[in-house]
Amino acid sequence: MASAAAEFSGVSKAFTARGDAPAIENFDLRIEEGEFVCLLGPSGCGKTTALTLLAGFDRPSSGSVLHRGRPVAGPAADRGVVFQGDDSLMPWLTATENLLLGPRIRRVPLGEQRAIAERLLALVGLVGHGDKYPRELSGGMKQRIQIARVLANEPDMLLMDEPFAALDAQTRTHMQDELVRIWSEARPAVLFITHDVHEALILADRVVVMRAGPRSAVRTAFNVEAPRPRDRSDPRIAAAYGEIQRVMAEEFRRARQ
Ligand SMILES: Nc1ncnc2c1ncn2[C@@H]1O[C@H](COP(=O)(O)OP(=O)(O)OP(=O)(O)O)[C@@H](O)[C@H]1O
Ligand SMILES: [Mg+2]
Structure with a gap:
């Protein structure tokens, strides 16, 4: 099997x-x-x-x-993991930088990284919020960035x-x-x-x-x-x-x- x-x-x-x-x-x-x-x-x-x-x-x-x-x-x-109420975003990185952590580690070309960020921010309804830091986001917004961050790794x-x-x-x-x-x-x-x-x-x-x-x-x-x-x-x-x-x-x- x-x-x-x-x-x-x-x-x-x-x-x-x-x-x-x-x-x-x-x-x-x-x-x-x-x-x-x-x-x-x-x-x-x-x-x-x-x-x-x-x-x-x-x-x-x-x-x-x-x-x-x-x-x-x-x-x-x-194996991408999303926990409830998980607050594992890096506070010193913006929403976009947080969601691009995986692609950066994998050395995805910069142009492609921009495209990934755009696509995923749109997906989770956070276009225009990419430059904000976690402390500037609501709980639900942070949760959506975490989901986007996991999806960026294409698990x-x-x-x-x-x-x-x-x-x-x-x-x-x-x-x-x-x-x-x-x-x-x-x-x-x-x-x-x-x-x-x-x-x-x-x-x-x-x-x-x-x-x-x-x-x-x-x-x-x-x-x-x-x-x-x-x-x-x-x-x-x-x-x-x-x-x-x-x-x-x-x-x-x-x-x-
Ligand atoms: N780190 C831990 N140390 C000791 N006991 C634990 C630990 N993690 C879970 N447990 C115990 O294991 C059992 C199952 O917990 P678990 O968190 O898996 O439940 P759950 O089904 O996810 O519940 P919920 O729907 O409330 O999230 C519980 O009795 C809990 O007290
Ligand atoms: Mg549980």
């Missing part, structure tokens, strides 16, 4: 300092090349833990995490942890549509964490729901059959919404027990 974009096999992760039970245990998930997967589950079930392992910021306690068939050994630009895998949670509703809808458009063009594999079932159904090929933790793993997965671009009022979306919501409500109750 061809290697997947990413594969978790029997992964457990225990944060042992307080003697807690493993956050995830025997976690299995395969993400195909070019596939868009949304990960849902009650707060604290281990979604960020799983994404962090694939990003390479932490190691599993047992089991294997592969990127394109190779064990993940650490972070790399080919083959995008790892996004509630990347739109801090955005206003209009910008969020726009960013969802734009993300689908970028994904259809570049076809990176995507692991996208959200609490918003509608967001998952607009974005994903497959919606994966985790069980309440500890010792969490995948409970079930839904293939989203509706064609793209998706219509938020498509009856297939509404039907899937009901089904996923029912499973989520069960896990939410278990998380509270």
